[in-house]
Amino acid sequence: MSLSAHDDLITLGRDPIAPDALIRHVRQAHDGAVVTFDGCVRNHSHGRATFYLEYEAYESMALEKMREIAASLHTLFAIDSVAIAHRLGRLEIGETSVFIAVSAPHRKAAFEACRHAIDTLKKTVPIWKKEFFEDGAVWADGELPPVPAATPAVKPAS
Numbered sequence: 001m002s003l004s005a006h007d008d009l010i011t012l013g014r015d016p017i018a019p020d021a022l023i024r025h026v027r028q029a030h031d032g033a034v035v036t037f038d039g040c041v042r043n044h045s046h047g048r049a050t051f052y053l054e055y056e057a058y059e060s061m062a063l064e065k066m067r068e069i070a071a072s073l074h075t076l077f078a079i080d081s082v083a084i085a086h087r088l089g090r091l092e093i094g095e096t097s098v099f100i101a102v103s104a105p106h107r108k109a110a111f112e113a114c115r116h117a118i119d120t121l122k123k124t125v126p127i128w129k130k131e132f133f134e135d136g137a138v139w140a141d142g143e144l145p146p147v148p149a150a151t152p153a154v155k156p157a158s
Helices: 018-026 059-076 108-122
Strands: 009-013 035-042 048-057 081-085 089-092 095-103 127-133 136-141
Touching: 009 018, 009 059, 018 035, 018 059, 018 081, 018 095, 035 108, 048 081, 059 081, 081 108, 095 108
Parallel strands: 009 081
Antiparallel strands: 035 095, 048 089, 048 127, 081 095, 127 136
């Protein structure tokens, strides 16, 4: 867990993300809006059934970049508080991989800041996603393996 000068909450870890706790952390009595983004593991990618995902990170740099994103939101938007949490390790279908909550006196700033946060995180934070399919696995944004895949087949969790 990491708190910033604005009482923002930035986390990176292997435990499940608790969205309600993050929302409670950012909500203040003078806020009129809390906007959230819940990035969850879907059961398909590029037309193929996904069994599960694995996330890896350069952890110290990832945390630093996530803190930088939160700090920049306070400069760019009229917001109060930010919470950003990202999971690492194996995640099953339906689990939350990244969660962002932004509070602000007005909804427009909260929406814009939340969108900026996830877009910037995806582009700049050293966190990598590997997708596992019936016929192999691929790092996200990489090339799909040929069929049959060179990597061994994986089975869904029982």
